[in-house]
Amino acid sequence: MEKQVESIVRQVVEDVLRKKGFAKNERRQLVIANWKMNMTLEKAEVFLEQLCDNGENRTNDVVICPPYTLLYPMNKLLQKRSKTIGLGAQNLHTAHEGAHTGEISAAMLKELDCQYVIVGHSERRAAGETDGMVHEKIKRALEIGLNPVICVGETIEQREQGFTNEVVNHQLLQALEGINDFSKLIIAYEPVWAIGTGRSASPDEAQTVHEAIRLTLSEICGTDSEAMPILYGGSVKPDNAGILSNMKDIDGFLVGGASLVANDFQKIVGTLRKGMDS
Numbered sequence: 001m002e003k004q005v006e007s008i009v010r011q012v013v014e015d016v017l018r019k020k021g022f023a024k025n026e027r028r029q030l031v032i033a034n035w036k037m038n039m040t041l042e043k044a045e046v047f048l049e050q051l052c053d054n055g056e057n058r059t060n061d062v063v064i065c066p067p068y069t070l071l072y073p074m075n076k077l078l079q080k081r082s083k084t085i086g087l088g089a090q091n092l093h094t095a096h097e098g099a100h101t102g103e104i105s106a107a108m109l110k111e112l113d114c115q116y117v118i119v120g121h122s123e124r125r126a127a128g129e130t131d132g133m134v135h136e137k138i139k140r141a142l143e144i145g146l147n148p149v150i151c152v153g154e155t156i157e158q159r160e161q162g163f164t165n166e167v168v169n170h171q172l173l174q175a176l177e178g179i180n181d182f183s184k185l186i187i188a189y190e191p192v193w194a195i196g197t198g199r200s201a202s203p204d205e206a207q208t209v210h211e212a213i214r215l216t217l218s219e220i221c222g223t224d225s226e227a228m229p230i231l232y233g234g235s236v237k238p239d240n241a242g243i244l245s246n247m248k249d250i251d252g253f254l255v256g257g258a259s260l261v262a263n264d265f266q267k268i269v270g271t272l273r274k275g276m277d278s
């Protein structure tokens, strides 16, 4: 009986989504820079100057995630240079506080005016971050009012064996189990094989997974899922961002390498709304 109800609900949600085709421009579009372990204060200053000079008007679509050591000065710089660029961290700890040498808590990020935090990046998963830890980190972020950017994605072996959707769905279900505040969630689909390799997913490959993610989200969060941005990440560059951003379920990007060069990053940001205007 329960299964029957579940399948009817799934069908109704699918139909509504298909018919309504929740317009892409009703969702927030954004580009997040993941600087990883790069940049110095001097370089960050130059980057911000170039970015703001090039297109201050677009910066409400932009979030920068510098290394921890740059969060404080970046916050000060952003207060001076831009009212709209968001600030995010690349990680946080699962605990509220305590004896965790070298770790940073959600409250510490909040104190530095961070609004976003990346959770479950594949480079952290490779260093031992489990689905359970990702889940705890999302809870810590939400408790304090941070927007978690939740990364999911399959390895090349998992893709070749045809498990992409299973892997991504599993990561999402584990991450969001029991969560009921969906308004702050941002999802980033980042195929592991595309990160830092120069080999981006094709627009169709990415769109297929984004569509599957949207369906899974609709099962987890109901209609709240329609407004949830799903970003693509993995070798996004100025020359592939335009075509990727035209896809129906791609709402922006999480950018590593190309976010270190202001001009490239600005070009990627600039591709965002073009597809929708036409």
Ligand code: PGA
Pocket (backbone or CB within 6 Å): 034, 190, 194, 195, 196, 197, 198, 233, 234, 235, 236, 254, 255, 256, 257, 258
């Ligand atoms: P990349 O990294 O753009 O250098 O592939 C993306 C990411 O790791 O978020």
